[in-house]
Amino acid sequence: MTSKSLISVERLQVHFSTTRGLLRAVNNVSFEVNRGEAYGIVGESGSGKSVTALSILRILPPTSRIGFGEILFNGRNLLSLSDKEMRAIRGREISMIFQDPQSSFDPIFTISNQIGEAVSIHRKLVTKERDKHITMLLRSVGIPEPEIRKNHYPHQFSGGMKQRAMSAMALSNSPELIIADEPTTSLDVTIQAQIIELFRNLIKELGVSILLITHDMGLIAELCDSVSVMYAGYIVETADVYSLFRNPRHPYTRALIDSIPRLDLDKDKLVSIPGRVPDPLNIPHFCVFQPRCNFSTDICLGGMPELLQVREGTKVACYRAQRGDL
Amino acid sequence: MTATNLVEVKQLKKHFAIGGRSMNPFKKDVVRAVDGVDLVIKEGSTLGLVGESGCGKTTLGRCILRLIEPESGEIFFDSCDIIQLDKKSMRRLRKNMQIVFQDPFSSLDPRMKVGAIISQAFNVFGVPGGGNKKDRVSWLLESVGLEADSVNRFPHEFSGGQRQRIAIARALALNPQFIVADEPVSALDVSVRAQILNLMNELKNSFRLTYLYISHDLSTVKFISDRVAVMYLGKVLETGPVKMVFEKPKHPYTETLIAAVPIPNPALRFNRKAVKGEPPSPISPPSGCRFHPRCPRKTDVCSELEPRVIEVEPGHQVCCHLFTT
Amino acid sequence: MKHSASSHSRLTLTEGVHSKQRNKLLLIRRNPRILIGLFVILGFLSCAVFAPWISPYDPFKMDLLNKYSQPSKEHLIGTDYIGRDILSRLIWGTRVSLYTSVLAISCAAAFGILLGVTAGFFGGKLDIIISRFIDIMLALPAFIMAIVLMGILGRGLLNMIIAIGLGMLPRLARVVRGSTLRAKENEFVEAARSFGYGDWRIIFRHIIPHSLNPVVVYATLLLGSAVMIEAGLSFLGLGVPPPTPTWGQMVSEGMDVMRDLPWISTTAGLFIVILVLGFNLLGDGLRDHLDPRLGGRVQG
Numbered sequence: 046m047t048s049k050s051l052i053s054v055e056r057l058q059v060h061f062s063t064t065r066g067l068l069r070a071v072n073n074v075s076f077e078v079n080r081g082e083a084y085g086i087v088g089e090s091g092s093g094k095s096v097t098a099l100s101i102l103r104i105l106p107p108t109s110r111i112g113f114g115e116i117l118f119n120g121r122n123l124l125s126l127s128d129k130e131m132r133a134i135r136g137r138e139i140s141m142i143f144q145d146p147q148s149s150f151d152p153i154f155t156i157s158n159q160i161g162e163a164v165s166i167h168r169k170l171v172t173k174e175r176d177k178h179i180t181m182l183l184r185s186v187g188i189p190e191p192e193i194r195k196n197h198y199p200h201q202f203s204g205g206m207k208q209r210a211m212s213a214m215a216l217s218n219s220p221e222l223i224i225a226d227e228p229t230t231s232l233d234v235t236i237q238a239q240i241i242e243l244f245r246n247l248i249k250e251l252g253v254s255i256l257l258i259t260h261d262m263g264l265i266a267e268l269c270d271s272v273s274v275m276y277a278g279y280i281v282e283t284a285d286v287y288s289l290f291r292n293p294r295h296p297y298t299r300a301l302i303d304s305i306p307r308l309d310l311d312k313d314k315l316v317s318i319p320g321r322v323p324d325p326l327n328i329p330h331f332c333v334f335q336p337r338c339n340f341s342t343d344i345c346l347g348g349m350p351e352l353l354q355v356r357e358g359t360k361v362a363c364y365r366a367q368r369g370d371l
Numbered sequence: 372m373t374a375t376n377l378v379e380v381k382q383l384k385k386h387f388a389i390g391g392r393s394m395n396p397f398k399k400d401v402v403r404a405v406d407g408v409d410l411v412i413k414e415g416s417t418l419g420l421v422g423e424s425g426c427g428k429t430t431l432g433r434c435i436l437r438l439i440e441p442e443s444g445e446i447f448f449d450s451c452d453i454i455q456l457d458k459k460s461m462r463r464l465r466k467n468m469q470i471v472f473q474d475p476f477s478s479l480d481p482r483m484k485v486g487a488i489i490s491q492a493f494n495v496f497g498v499p500g501g502g503n504k505k506d507r508v509s510w511l512l513e514s515v516g517l518e519a520d521s522v523n524r525f526p527h528e529f530s531g532g533q534r535q536r537i538a539i540a541r542a543l544a545l546n547p548q549f550i551v552a553d554e555p556v557s558a559l560d561v562s563v564r565a566q567i568l569n570l571m572n573e574l575k576n577s578f579r580l581t582y583l584y585i586s587h588d589l590s591t592v593k594f595i596s597d598r599v600a601v602m603y604l605g606k607v608l609e610t611g612p613v614k615m616v617f618e619k620p621k622h623p624y625t626e627t628l629i630a631a632v633p634i635p636n637p638a639l640r641f642n643r644k645a646v647k648g649e650p651p652s653p654i655s656p657p658s659g660c661r662f663h664p665r666c667p668r669k670t671d672v673c674s675e676l677e678p679r680v681i682e683v684e685p686g687h688q689v690c691c692h693l694f695t696t
Numbered sequence: 697m698k699h700s701a702s703s704h705s706r707l708t709l710t711e712g713v714h715s716k717q718r719n720k721l722l723l724i725r726r727n728p729r730i731l732i733g734l735f736v737i738l739g740f741l742s743c744a745v746f747a748p749w750i751s752p753y754d755p756f757k758m759d760l761l762n763k764y765s766q767p768s769k770e771h772l773i774g775t776d777y778i779g780r781d782i783l784s785r786l787i788w789g790t791r792v793s794l795y796t797s798v799l800a801i802s803c804a805a806a807f808g809i810l811l812g813v814t815a816g817f818f819g820g821k822l823d824i825i826i827s828r829f830i831d832i833m834l835a836l837p838a839f840i841m842a843i844v845l846m847g848i849l850g851r852g853l854l855n856m857i858i859a860i861g862l863g864m865l866p867r868l869a870r871v872v873r874g875s876t877l878r879a880k881e882n883e884f885v886e887a888a889r890s891f892g893y894g895d896w897r898i899i900f901r902h903i904i905p906h907s908l909n910p911v912v913v914y915a916t917l918l919l920g921s922a923v924m925i926e927a928g929l930s931f932l933g934l935g936v937p938p939p940t941p942t943w944g945q946m947v948s949e950g951m952d953v954m955r956d957l958p959w960i961s962t963t964a965g966l967f968i969v970i971l972v973l974g975f976n977l978l979g980d981g982l983r984d985h986l987d988p989r990l991g992g993r994v995q996g
Contacts, residue, residue: 089560203649204424233423234587238631238645260561263633267640286637302635304565306594308617309634314572315594317565321530438886462892470890478883482905488884491901495892541887 049079051254052222058112059096066326070096072278075352078254085257085269091322093278098224098258102139103131137167140215144227146207150199157195160214167218182213186243205236212243226258241267262305266290274298277323277333280352284359294361296338340365377549377581378412378435383444385434400654404430406605417575417582419596419613421589425653426602432551432585436468437461466496469542473554475534479526485537486522492544499546511540515570532563543578551583556591568595589632593617601625604653604661611687621689624662660692668693727985733978740971744790753781755788755941764957773963776949782960785941786967792942793971796853797922800860805915808865809907812872813899817880830866838863842925846934853936856929860922871914872907879906909986916979920972927968943968
């Protein structure tokens with residue numbers, strides 16, 4: 046772990062005990078986010094990307110268990126901290142923006158009240174100072190007339206505005222890392238573009254790092270510097286964003302990119318991936334993508350491949366890619 | 372041989388009265404969901420209808436099928452104005468026009484078996500061409516790539532993508548000519564979308580279907596449509612062949628919409644500028660051209676007068692003052 | 697936080713294919729209330745049905761020489777003020793309580809479903825009228841309403857069924873209206889319409905089946921209330937006229953000799969309480985068993 050590194054997740058494993066058996070949501074996941082960087086984790090439903098994000102802040106449901114692994118942040122292993130220590134970190138050094146801005150705000154309190162609450166958990170500010178801080182925050186995320194609007198209720202804000210307010214709340218205690226879980230999924234595309242621009246500015250001007258969780262490859266391409274692709278709880282490829290799109294190494298990444306309809310290209314037929322995502326209660330012991338993979342051979346049934354470096358900046362979890370076969 | 376216009380919509384309007392914000396019970400707010408829309412859908416083609424939330428595209432789709440009753444305007448299906456039809460005649464016509472919904476969970480009754488869901492249609496109209504219900508259901512399931520033994524299973528036993536296939540099979544049950552697809556893949560995983568989109572194209576060719584494909588996702592619309600109509604706040608701002616509209620858009624809104632779509636190619640990252648502002652409320656739309664408050668190229672007349680529809684190229688229409696000579 | 701079905705960021709678990717049978721047994725085992733409730737109710741049902749055979753004596757047979765006798769081998773719970781065997785009367789009394797409650801609730805359910813779906817599905821003025829009607833009826837407690845109605849209609853089994861049924865009707869109608877409003881929002885209703893389904897066909901095929909779960913649960917619980925009301929009416933002398941044995945009346949008769957012969961009122965009261973408990977347990981158990989969250993999708 047270098048000094049550039051802000052947070053390093055190592056060999057994280059998370060499972061849920063359900064009435065139907067053990068659900069292995071996150072398996073042996075490792076990645077590193079640097080300071081001032083936008084890092085993307087992309088995957089479809091059941092990939093484990095959200096659970097990974099929630100594990101960092103340790104806000105998983107009680108049926109979950111973190112098997113083993115470490116999450117190193119500023120020299121401390123977050124998984125070994127006490128509840129009290131974690132609470133000091135949540136909302137301060139690491140904060141989170143959720144997918145649905147509708148339900149993220151309590152409808153009976155004003156925006157100012159709620160952001161103020163987030164601030165006062167971590168700092169003691171006199172009311173006047175706090176109000177000034179809130180106004181400044183709202184202005185910095187592009188909300189017009191913040192002195193007036195901060196006293197409005199959530200239902201008086203549109204979806205895009207709410208997401209900006211959420212970002213303001215996430216910024217309220219000058220975090221080093223913001224985790225954004227599908228932050229634009231429920232927004233219109235023109236508003237999404239505004240939020241992307243907002244995030245870019247935050248990184249540039251405040252030096253904050255953003256961990257972006259999404260299923261949208263376009264969003265990843267727009268915003269991120271490095272990417273990890275997740276499938277069925279495993280990371281199958283990690284690369285810098287340019288390499289990932291120009292030359293995807295893992296068959297899943299390739300298929301994912303090929304299956305997206307494009308505005309900038311003409312496609313007659315979309316490449317579809319046959320079959321479906323494996324049942325998380327029954328993850329196979331061999332390569333988890335093998336049943337759907339066009340390139341599978343006998344070695345693929347030998348066990349789940351490790352995530353290994355194949356060239357500068359790119360790691361793949363695929364036997365054939367590691368051998369240089371593909 | 373030119374294809375006929377299977378569906379023609381003229382000056383369609385649908386307004387919703389909602390509880391007013393003021394306490395005055397006589398003054399109700401009116402949402403002008405669809406406010407004077409003209410559309411033409413040729414037989415055997417796919418018209419994509421794009422727009423953001425609140426533009427009225429979903430309402431328009433349902434109005435065309437008269438699942439919602441429009442306020443005024445005309446809807447011609449095979450040259451017959453269906454708004455004039457009485458309930459009985461309309462019901463008879465329904466077998467020619469079907470709908471596939473966005474949410475694969477709420478569009479299938481969870482208490483019914485798949486076989487019953489698909490053969491619902493036969494309860495009113497009988498099996499098209501006579502014939503056995505069971506055989507037809509099996510054949511429909513196969514056509515959408517599902518196994519015949521699915522008939523005895525319940526929707527919750529299937530994945531989202533499979534449920535959409537069931538919904539499509541249901542829509543095909545009566546051999547319709549026209550299908551309205553309202554965001555059919557938005558709720559599905561990315562890798563599954565491709566399967567369903569490919570399926571829809573194949574079915575269109577095999578069964579000579581005509582589609583109205585409603586979506587907010589421009590990339591999907593570009594892939595599946597022949598022509599596209601861009602909606603904003605209840606009005607259609609631009610219509611034309613899909614390649615023409617997306618590669619050389621004329622209306623400023625279309626340009627901003629296209630510019631806002633994230634491209635899965637990081638090399639093209641900084642090419643665009645985001646449009647400012649928020650879509651206004653459909654209750655009190657702006658005067659004149661509805662897009663003028665956010666338009667980067669607005670002129671003085673834009674805030675006063677509503678623009679007319681101009682044909683800038685054969686088959687390509689725009690509703691914008693920049694093109695009125 | 698609730699997430700719509702279209703959110704993909706949360707982990708989703710699709711239902712595995714498991715047999716419905718196994719599912720039912722597992723849940724019943726985890727839900728002993730259903731079993732206990734059923735056991736109790738079936739016990740009383742047998743009493744009612746097989747009364748002529750299990751009852752030791754004819755409940756109308758008087759034995760004036762044996763008034764108010766103590767419990768003995770011949771009369772396990774003694775005799776009443778005109779020498780009739782208490783136990784036999786208790787057994788036969790089951791008939792009145794069960795028949796009244798079951799018939800009253802069945803009618804209330806049938807009409808309640810009709811009113812509820814009409815109000816919920818068609819909305820508008822119809823809904824306003826029906827909802828006001830329901831609200832007005834609910835303003836009075838069901839027991840008071842039953843008393844008033846019996847006063848108007850006079851005594852008798854049929855009148856009691858009507859009186860109790862009318863009191864329960866608005867409660868069931870309201871529940872059905874609620875589930876109708878919810879079911880109506882689903883797109884499969886629109887889909888049915890696109891097949892040319894008329895309103896009533898949609899109501900019977902798609903709306904009413906979705907109301908059945910809450911109605912079954914609520915009706916079962918209301919059965920307990922119906923038994924209580926019937927007992928109360930009989931106690932006040934407004935129910936089925938004598939000499940037909942009813943538990944409520946027996947409680948009332950036993951009040952005079954409460955100090956010396958407490959078992960007359962007590963046993964009758966106990967029968968009432970146990971039957972009501974049986975219905976309540978069954979209703980509670982059914983409510984948990986039929987909870988849509990069990991056997992549904994897991995998101996988290």
